[in-house]
Amino acid sequence: MEVRREALGAGGTRSPRIEEHDSKELLRGAELLGPTAPATLEGEELERYVHERVLTTTLEKAVAWGRSNSFFPLAFGLACCAMEQFQTAGPRMDIARFGYEAFRASPRQADLIILAGRVSIKMAPVIRRLYDQMLEPKWAISMGACCSSMGVFNNYALVPADKFMPIDVHVPGCPPRPEGLMHGILKLRKLVQDDPDAGWRERYDARGTEEIRRADRVDPGA
Amino acid sequence: MTVADQSTGGSGPQISGYRRREQSITLSAVEEQTGEATHEELLTLNFGPHHPATHGVLRLLVTLQGEVVRSIKPVIGYVHTGIEKTAEDKAYWKVIPVVERMDYLAYYFNSMAYIGAVEALLEVEVPKRAQYLRVIHLELNRIASHLIWLGTSALDLGAVSIFLYCLRERELILDLFEMSSGARMHTRYFQVGGVIEDIPVGFVEKAREFTKIMPARTDQYGAILNANQIVLQRLRGTCPLDAGTLLGLGVTGPLLRAAGNPWDLRKATPYSSYDDFDFKIPVGTVGDNYDRFAVRVAEIYESVKIIDQALDGLPEGPFITTDRKVALPPRHELATSMEALIHHFKLVTEGFRVPPGEVYNAIEGPRGELGCFVRSDGSSKPARVHMRDSSFVNLQALSHMAEGSYIADMIATLAMLDPILGGIDR
Amino acid sequence: MPDATGLELLAKDLRETGGLGSDAVLDTLHFRGRATLEVQPAHIRAVLARLRERGYTSMMSLHGVDYYPLEPRLGVLYELLDMSKVDRITVKLRVPTEAPEVDSVTPEGSDGPGWPTADHQEREVYDMFGVVFRGHPDLRRILMPEDYEGHPQRRDFPVGGEPVIFTYNEGDSQGAAG
Numbered sequence: 158m159e160v161r162r163e164a165l166g167a168g169g170t171r172s173p174r175i176e177e178h179d180s181k182e183l184l185r186g187a188e189l190l191g192p193t194a195p196a197t198l199e200g201e202e203l204e205r206y207v208h209e210r211v212l213t214t215t216l217e218k219a220v221a222w223g224r225s226n227s228f229f230p231l232a233f234g235l236a237c238c239a240m241e242q243f244q245t246a247g248p249r250m251d252i253a254r255f256g257y258e259a260f261r262a263s264p265r266q267a268d269l270i271i272l273a274g275r276v277s278i279k280m281a282p283v284i285r286r287l288y289d290q291m292l293e294p295k296w297a298i299s300m301g302a303c304c305s306s307m308g309v310f311n312n313y314a315l316v317p318a319d320k321f322m323p324i325d326v327h328v329p330g331c332p333p334r335p336e337g338l339m340h341g342i343l344k345l346r347k348l349v350q351d352d353p354d355a356g357w358r359e360r361y362d363a364r365g366t367e368e369i370r371r372a373d374r375v376d377p378g379a
Numbered sequence: 380m381t382v383a384d385q386s387t388g389g390s391g392p393q394i395s396g397y398r399r400r401e402q403s404i405t406l407s408a409v410e411e412q413t414g415e416a417t418h419e420e421l422l423t424l425n426f427g428p429h430h431p432a433t434h435g436v437l438r439l440l441v442t443l444q445g446e447v448v449r450s451i452k453p454v455i456g457y458v459h460t461g462i463e464k465t466a467e468d469k470a471y472w473k474v475i476p477v478v479e480r481m482d483y484l485a486y487y488f489n490s491m492a493y494i495g496a497v498e499a500l501l502e503v504e505v506p507k508r509a510q511y512l513r514v515i516h517l518e519l520n521r522i523a524s525h526l527i528w529l530g531t532s533a534l535d536l537g538a539v540s541i542f543l544y545c546l547r548e549r550e551l552i553l554d555l556f557e558m559s560s561g562a563r564m565h566t567r568y569f570q571v572g573g574v575i576e577d578i579p580v581g582f583v584e585k586a587r588e589f590t591k592i593m594p595a596r597t598d599q600y601g602a603i604l605n606a607n608q609i610v611l612q613r614l615r616g617t618c619p620l621d622a623g624t625l626l627g628l629g630v631t632g633p634l635l636r637a638a639g640n641p642w643d644l645r646k647a648t649p650y651s652s653y654d655d656f657d658f659k660i661p662v663g664t665v666g667d668n669y670d671r672f673a674v675r676v677a678e679i680y681e682s683v684k685i686i687d688q689a690l691d692g693l694p695e696g697p698f699i700t701t702d703r704k705v706a707l708p709p710r711h712e713l714a715t716s717m718e719a720l721i722h723h724f725k726l727v728t729e730g731f732r733v734p735p736g737e738v739y740n741a742i743e744g745p746r747g748e749l750g751c752f753v754r755s756d757g758s759s760k761p762a763r764v765h766m767r768d769s770s771f772v773n774l775q776a777l778s779h780m781a782e783g784s785y786i787a788d789m790i791a792t793l794a795m796l797d798p799i800l801g802g803i804d805r
Numbered sequence: 806m807p808d809a810t811g812l813e814l815l816a817k818d819l820r821e822t823g824g825l826g827s828d829a830v831l832d833t834l835h836f837r838g839r840a841t842l843e844v845q846p847a848h849i850r851a852v853l854a855r856l857r858e859r860g861y862t863s864m865m866s867l868h869g870v871d872y873y874p875l876e877p878r879l880g881v882l883y884e885l886l887d888m889s890k891v892d893r894i895t896v897k898l899r900v901p902t903e904a905p906e907v908d909s910v911t912p913e914g915s916d917g918p919g920w921p922t923a924d925h926q927e928r929e930v931y932d933m934f935g936v937v938f939r940g941h942p943d944l945r946r947i948l949m950p951e952d953y954e955g956h957p958q959r960r961d962f963p964v965g966g967e968p969v970i971f972t973y974n975e976g977d978s979q980g981a982a983g
Contacts, residue, residue: 232431236458236801237483237564239435240527244553247546262431277804279950280436280457283428303460306969309477313957313965314461314949320967332564456948461965463933464958499837626863626888629922647891736836739884739895741865750866752882767866767884775925804948 218351224268224294225349228342231267231287232260235274238301241332242273250335257342264290269345271338272318275303281316288322296349298341299324302331395612421449428457432535432790435800437774439793446785451778459804466764470730471497472571474764478751479565481766482802484527487513487520488744489766490569492751495650496740497571500733500755503705508696509573510652515586515689516559516568517651518682522593523552524745525675525682529600532672532794536610541600548596551589558582571731572706573699583690590690593683601676614669618780618792621666628779629772632747634796637674638666644743656688668788671795705731730759739767746770746797768802809835815894816842819855841895846907849898853883854916861885861894864910867926869934873960877901879934883910900936902959909938933958 234242246252246260261267264287276284288297297318302308304318305327318324325348328341344354358364426432426439436457442450462481466474478493479486491513498505505513530545553563559578560566568574604610622638635642641662645653661677663670699706707726708719725731733755741750747769754763777796781789816833819842829852832843844852853864866884877899885894900907911923927938928947935956938944946953955962 233429235436236460237480240483240564243527243530244546244550247550248543249547249550264429275458275460277457277459279459280428283436283457287429307967309480310460310462310465311964311966311969312461312465313963314459314464315967317967317970319970334563456946456950459948461957464962464964467960468964499839502837627918627921629864629920631865642888647888737841737870737882737895738837738839739866739882739893741893748865750884752866752868752870752884754870763870765866765868765870767868771925771929772922775922 221350225346226256227259228257228269228296228345229259229261229267230257230269230271231264231291232262233270233273233287235272235276235280236303238273238303238330238332241335241338242271242300245335245338247335250339252339252342255339255342255346264288265292267291268295269298269342270295271298271300271342272304272324273300273332275301275308275310276316276318277314278316281321284318285321294349296325296345297322298326298328298338298345300328300330300338300341301333302329305329395616419444432793434531434793434798435803437793437798437800437803441786441789443786448781448784448786448789451781451789453774453777455774455800455803457804458800460801462805463764463766466761468760470759471733471761472726472730474761475570476565476567478764478766479567480801481805482744482746482749482768482770482799483564484524484799485520485744485746485749485802486565487516487569488742488749489751490567491517491651492740492742492744492749492766493753493764494569494571495742496738496751496753497733497761499738499740500736500753501571501705501731503572503700503702505573505651505700506697507652507694508577509698509700511689511693512559512574512578512698513569513651514653514656515686515693516556516574518685518689519552519555519586521745522679522682523549525679526552528675528745528797532791532797533604533610535790535794536613538604538607538610541603544596544600548593555582555586555589558585570699570706572702573697575699577698583693586686586690590683590687594680597676597679604672611669613787613791614672614795615667616665617668617788618784619665619667620776620780624779625666625776628776630747630776632744632769632773633674633678634671634747634773634776636660637663637670639664644741644748648741650742655692656685658682658685658688668791668795675797732757732759733761741767744769746799746802747773766802766805768805770798770800770802771805774798774803809840812840812842812894815840815859819852839893839895841897843897843899846898846900849883849896850908850910850914850916852896853885853910853920856885856894856896857917860887860890861892863888864920864922865893867910867923867930869930869936869958871934871958871960872899879905879936879959881907881930881936902935905934905936907936907938909941909944911938912940912942914940932956935959 244250246258252258268291270288270291272284288295299305299318303310303315307315307317308331326341326345328338330337333341347354422443424441424443426441428436428438438454438457440452440454441448462477466477469477474493475490479490481489526545526549530542533541556566557563559582560568560576620638622635622640625635625638626640631642639662641660643660646660658681661674661681663674703719703722708722712719713723735755735757737752737754739750739752741748743749748767749769750767752763752765752767753761756762773796777793780796781792784792812833812835816830819830828845829848830842830844834841834843842852863886864883865886868882870880870882872878872880878901880897880899883896885896886892898907909923909927910920911927912919924942925947927941928944930936931938931944932946932948933956945951949957
């Protein structure tokens with residue numbers, strides 16, 4: 158899978174988002190093209206290059222379509238968000254319409270872990286082990302405010318999920334409605350089909366409006 | 380709901396036919412027949428925090444002899460959220476959403492217990508309309524909690540379709556909650572002194588539609604499960620525990636009522652106008668898993684009756700106390716009255732101050748006595764909030780109930796115990 | 806709840822009969838219709854046994870409080886319930902942080918059967934406040950990880966928490982992704 162590198166300014170310091178994207182790709186076993194990627198190809202080489210890319214791209218697209226339409230979520234609920242996860246699997250907001258009703262009990266058979274609920278410090282290593290037991294390709298959705306950011310309880314007992322495992326989609330809410338969770342899962346589906354939704358910075362053309370962290374600035378969040 | 384009894388009507392405890400046949404085969408008989416000595420060992424099995432049958436992240440260390448459970452050690456704390464510590468940091472009315480998320484199926488009950496304690500400290504009176512509205516929402520929440528219990532327990536026992544039926548009914552209840560407060564779960568509807576907002580037009584009609592269909596639907600679930608021989612054999616006669624041991628363990632709620640003791644705080648110490656309503660307390664006889672199941676299903680009918688009576692008798696009046704030092708003034712007053720503006724400002728920025736003291740307030744939650752201890756030191760933040768959660772105390776009964784039975788019976792017992800890990804771990 | 810007079814009579818009874826000594830019951834408090842007896846920590850088992858004889862057979866709750874900055878700092882409260890008379894009473898004891906030891910009421914003792922319901926609840930008080938219950942069959946941490954240091958619900962333990970990741974500080978989040 159090719160990775161395009163964005164250069165910010167001369168020489169290009171890599172933005173944290175690009176780093177994040179690259180490290181996720183690394184976790185998935187992709188190869189990153191280094192700075193010595195071929196810039197120009199000619200003749201036979203060019204033909205072979207195009208041939209490979211077109212075939213692999215079509216095949217990859219087909220595989221991605223298949224994977225995205227048949228997530229096997231892990232039957233994993235921690236707290237209140239699990240109740241809304243049940244409701245998402247319930248008759249009204251039927252998760253089976255989209256093909257995701259096969260909740261597996263074993264992490265070896267699942268490819269999507271929906272962290273539904275607050276992650277306490279005792280549970281974090283358990284979840285990390287579950288995530289490690291899942292086979293590639295695997296995705297993670299952080300459902301609810303408690304695991305995405307600290308939620309209602311910003312205290313000694315909880316860990317945000319980003320601290321110990323890579324998360325693909327964060328779904329806000331406390332608890333998120335079944336429609337909200339479905340929106341998050343469908344966003345993941347778009348991501349897997351290699352058609353990720355543009356972040357808000359792209360949508361509102363807000364590049365360049367980032368706050369720069371100054372060394373002397375007091376962090377109000379800490 | 381009478382079903383022909385499978386086991387023979389003899390003296391002694393009722394055990395099913397398959398169990399009797401299995402118990403008749405002893406290991407020494409096997410040895411005689413095959414000539415091989417059998418070697419027995421105790422196996423400790425970990426029912427991990429991630430398990431489809433433990434309701435939530437409960438970890439059980441189960442020591443087995445063959446398939447017979449010899450000892451159970453529950454390990455909890457996997458969803459410990461530090462709710463009580465967080466509550467010390469927030470103003471009294473800001474504690475309500477924090478405390479609601481404790482027992483995450485009985486959110487109105489958590490807030491009711493806490494608000495009852497604060498109202499006792501403040502000595503503020505709750506108007507009658509607010510009390511009736513509270514009763515309606517509490518009983519709707521009780522039905523919703525029992526529906527999830529029924530769905531997940533049936534799932535554990537193998538009856539998968541009941542889970543989807545119960546979720547369908549729960550959607551109707553969540554629709555009603557959304558009508559009154561805007562949110563489906565953790566609604567912050569109860570406030571100190573009453574409820575946050577009056578019910579909208581159409582709530583009463585929609586609630587009556589619900590109470591009309593709910594008994595028929597519960598009849599359907601009863602019909603499916605009570606005719607299912609697998610469910611009956613797994614529940615009848617398994618893991619009984621007498622009321623004396625349960626009382627010693629501090630167990631209350633449907634578990635105690637299944638064992639024959641009709642203790643219910645709604646009748647014993649009525650709070651929030653429960654004595655205005657006429658309802659029965661379902662009580663079991665044997666105290667086995669089937670009685671626990673039947674008591675909870677019967678409680679759904681009783682809750683529907685209470686909701687009907689509350690809707691019939693809903694009085695007019697204010698929905699929150701008129702004491703402006705405790706409750707926010709209505710918004711239209713802010714434009715005209717200076718005092719209302721000042722009260723609003725003080726309540727929103729600092730919150731009301733509570734006179735120093737300690738109070739323990741107990742209500743009847745869906746799993747038993749749900750108590751809240753609040754200690755105030757005179758400031759606008761509580762000095763200690765402790766929730767006495769019923770599941771935390773009920774979990775101690777698991778080892779007494781399930782030791783000596785099979786693993787499958789232990790799973791059924793865990794389902795009938797109805798543990799909610801959010802309440803256990805807080 | 807026993808009314809104020811009933812509470813005083815109960816306290817007098819506990820002090821005089823049963824050989825507990827007049828210093829067993831330190832204080833009585835009748836507040837908002839609820840009765841509280843404050844007792845010496847050394848006599849807690851005896852007081853609870855006497856109350857059980859008088860009908861308060863169920864222990865509904867056992868919880869701890871940190872009374873910082875008042876000394877002695879750590880308090881343990883026992884909520885008792887008399888089901889036949891529908892009566893509640895609270896028994897309170899306070900221990901200092903330097904010597905936070907109390908007799909556990911869980912096991913059976915010479916003064917009668919214990920209170921099995923206190924098992925997990927005393928473990929929780931130990932975990933959250935550090936009160937050591939002598940004679941408890943299995944006193945270890947119940948909610949926090951076994952090797953956790955500190956007693957979270959004491960008032961001098963910080964609430965803690967993680968800084969929430971916004972765009973201005975996402976660069977220095979030490980997450981798996983960044």
